[in-house]
Amino acid sequence: MGDDHESALAEKPLEFLTSVANSGGSCDGQAIVPDGDRYRCWCSCGEWNIEAPTQAEGLRLARLHTSSAGARP
Numbered sequence: 001m002g003d004d005h006e007s008a009l010a011e012k013p014l015e016f017l018t019s020v021a022n023s024g025g026s027c028d029g030q031a032i033v034p035d036g037d038r039y040r041c042w043c044s045c046g047e048w049n050i051e052a053p054t055q056a057e058g059l060r061l062a063r064l065h066t067s068s069a070g071a072r073p
């Protein structure tokens with residue numbers, strides 16, 4: 001029984017990531033992380049996932065994504 005509690009704790013970060021990924025189309029957050037000589041960009045809605053040459057470009061595209069997504073019902 002105690003082992004079950006420990007494994008549940010260990011899986012919490014994964015559950016958190018899954019809950020963000022499954023938040024169902026809302027643009028709650030965007031991530032822009034370096035990946036080699038590029039930046040990998042994605043959104044919590046799961047419908048936006050791109051690569052950008054610079055972090056600034058990734059941020060710009062993220063803002064475009066959230067503004068266009070917010071304007072659509």
Ligand SMILES: [Zn+2]
Nearest residue numbers: 027043045048
């Ligand atoms: Zn989004």
